[in-house]
Amino acid sequence: MASLDGSRRFQQLRTISGLVLFAYVLSHMLNHSLGLVSLEAMDRWRGILSWQFGGAWIVLLVAALVHIGHALWSLYDRRVMRMPAWQFMQLLLGLSIPFLLIEHVLGTRAVAELYGVNPSYTSVQLTYWRLAPHLGILQSIVMVISWVHGCMGLHFWLRLRSGYRAVAPGLFTLAVLIPTLALLGFLVSGRILLMETADGEAVARILEAARVPGPTTSVFVNDTSLIFRYAFAALIAVTLLARGVRGLLSSRFGTVTLTYVDGPTVTMLPGASILEMSRAYGIPHASVCGGRGRCSTCRVSVGHGRELLPPPSSAEQRVLTRIGAGRDVRLACQVRPRHSVSIRPLMPPASTPEISLRPSSHLEGQEQEIVILFADLRGFTTLSEARLPYDVVFVLNRYFEVVGQAVETHNGHIDKFIGDGMMALFGIDGDPARAAGDALAAARAIADSITQLNRDLEHDLPYPLRVAIGVHSGTVILGEMGYGRARSFTAIGDPVNTTSRLEQIAKDNDVELVVSREVEARAGVDLGDHPLQFVPVRGRRAALEVRLVRLASSLGRTPAASPLTVPPNPA
Known part of the structure; x- marks a missing residue:
């Protein structure tokens, strides 16, 4: 465990060193962009933007050595060279930078320290545009490569933060704009320099001002x-x-097998992590962070051999604690089995950063009391038979849009769309009382949205759209279910079937909403103005008490229903 913690600290040093280097590249590009103003402006700000002060170059050198050292160590530490395409590209770009950048570093910082040269932007541009144009092309290439490498690192680091998605479009715009301005500044200032150095005397003056001691430095x-x-x-x-x-030395040790539940049994490579083995044998396995222990998408449930695994490192334990993982759950990228084990991946292979933040129990399956809402269009099949396919799709998408917005505005989770129907879950994060109120508020918002939609489409529909809604609560099983890309977070259980039955009862009784008395009680509202009915439900001995609400939009608008607070409809 100590070695794993040491590896974690080394990774943190890599992150810090990467941030230092990226900050330098950013400020250096901003300095380049001043070429759109003048060479004098570039030189005026060079001391700050190009870090020409104090011992800044020592900080940069240490950061570069740490970053390169970590890249080489990561290359050595890999037992399997298979990796996501983005990770391979990032590694390739990172290793190419020292090859491409060395001449620039030696031609500026090294000659300044060893030969007393005073390189200015004017003298550097003279080299790149007149004396050695191939170096100018090389510098432009390495500038773009360094920027892309840094942006990739930042993206795959920040995308695990909850607020990153909101600012990502703006950051992407800056990621394109900054190098574009830098290259334009490099181009404009270079063309100006070519015009100003048309004669040899101007070139000699620039070299003399830079204190270049002849061909020695070259x-x-x-x-x-x-x-x-x-x-x-x-x-x-x-x-x-x-x-x-x-690899040759470690092959002398005994064979260790890794068994995937409902999958193959493979021979472990000594020292390899579970995630590396999945990649080696081409077994789909989620890993948003690329196997760096930053997310939880590679998590697995360990069966046979769990007691023989080394305990989690402090870094792994933090992630497991954050998601509330059980004792059998480990991060596949952090576990390197020395004995045969059996595992079951807990996340779908095509996982996203958002999924990585969900509690582990949602994926393993858990019982929880929630509120379910079913909504379905009435008579839409008849309506669609007389319309073109394009018109049917258009109307359905508008319907799904307004219904989806109503659910999400009131803290609901859209489980699935089924034909012209929709299933939504409320209270998956707890608090059944609030979930009941949210579901009733969503039902009213759906009815209001359908009314508005009918106004918008009154010239396109032969008759208005009508909706039937059922709302019920109960204890269900929540979890990730399905296969492959069809795997999704959903709920199963008798309450789900009962809610579907309530929606049908709404159609049979020509009302918009049927609400079980359980939801009414949970929400703490009085729907006494609406008829009460006892309906038989398959699988239940006693009939279910429900309220028949003719117009769902009337919820919260009668004196009896005044305790129900419904936010204004977003539509």
């Missing part, structure tokens, strides 16, 4: 760049060779 930059590239390539090769040697 020889130093070229020779040192070549040595660095060979050395870095050798370092990568040694890392890959060390992986191979480790």
Whole structure:
């Protein structure tokens, strides 16, 4: 466990170093964008935006060494080279940056420290646009690569934060705008410099102002760049060779098997995590964060061999505690079994960051009291028979839109759309009393929305749309159910079937809403102005008491129903 915690701290250092480097790239690009103003503006702000102050270059050097060191360690630590495409691209871009950037670093910072050169934007642009144009192209490429690499890292780090989705569009706009302005500034200032240095005297003045000691610095930059590239390539090769040697040595140990419940049994690679084994054998396995222990989407339920696993590290335990995981639940990316185990993945392979924040019990299945709402259009089949398919789809989508908005506005969860019907759940996060009030408020909002929709479509429909709604509460089983991409969060149990029956009763009695007395009591409202009926329900010995509400929009508008507070309809 100590080694895992140490790995976690090393990963935190990687994150910090990455943020430092990204901050530098960002400010450097802002400095480049000032080229749209003038070369003088670029030089005026160079000290701050290009971090030409104090020991800032030492901070950058340490951050770069830590970041590169972590990349090489991650490459060595992998037992399986299969990884998501985005992760492979991020790794490839990151390893290419030192090869491409070394000449720029040596030609600016190194020569300044070793030879007393005073590189300005004017002298650097002179090199890139007149003396060595190929270096200008190389610098533009590495600038874009560094930016893309940094943005990918930030995206896959921040997307696990709950508020990231709201600001993501704005950040994406900045991610495109900033390098565009930087490249334009580089281009405009370079063209200006070419016009100003048309004669040799202007070039000589710039080189003299920069204190360039002749060809000595060029020889130093070229020779040192070549040595660095060979050395870095050798370092990568040694890392890959060390992986191979480790694999040969570890193969001498006994065979360990990994059994997937309702799936294959595979031979474990020594030292590999459960997630790496899934990738090695092409078994679909969710992992939003790429196997870095930041999310919980790779979680598994461990059966046989659970007691032989090493205890969770502090980092893994934090994630498991956050989702309220049971004792059998572990993170597949953090567990490296040394004995044979059997596991069952708990998340659908196509999981999202939002799903990773759900409590573990929702995925494993749990009993919970909730409120269910069924809504269905009356007579829509007859209406659709006389209309073109496009018109049917258009009307249905408008209906689903207003009904969905009514449910979500009142804290409901849309379970599924079935034909021209909809099932919604209220109270999946607890508090049945509030759930009952929310469901009744949603029923009224649905009725109001249908009324407004009929006004909007009065010239397109032969007769108005009519809705039948059933609302009931009870204890159901909640969980992720289904197969493959059809897997979703849903509820099953007798209360669900009963609610569907109430919706049919609404149609049979020509009313908009049928509410069970259980929901009425939970919500703390009095619907005494509406008829009471006892209806038989299959599977129940006693008849179910329900209220027949002719117009759902009347809820909360009569004196008897005044305790029901219904927010204004969003439609």
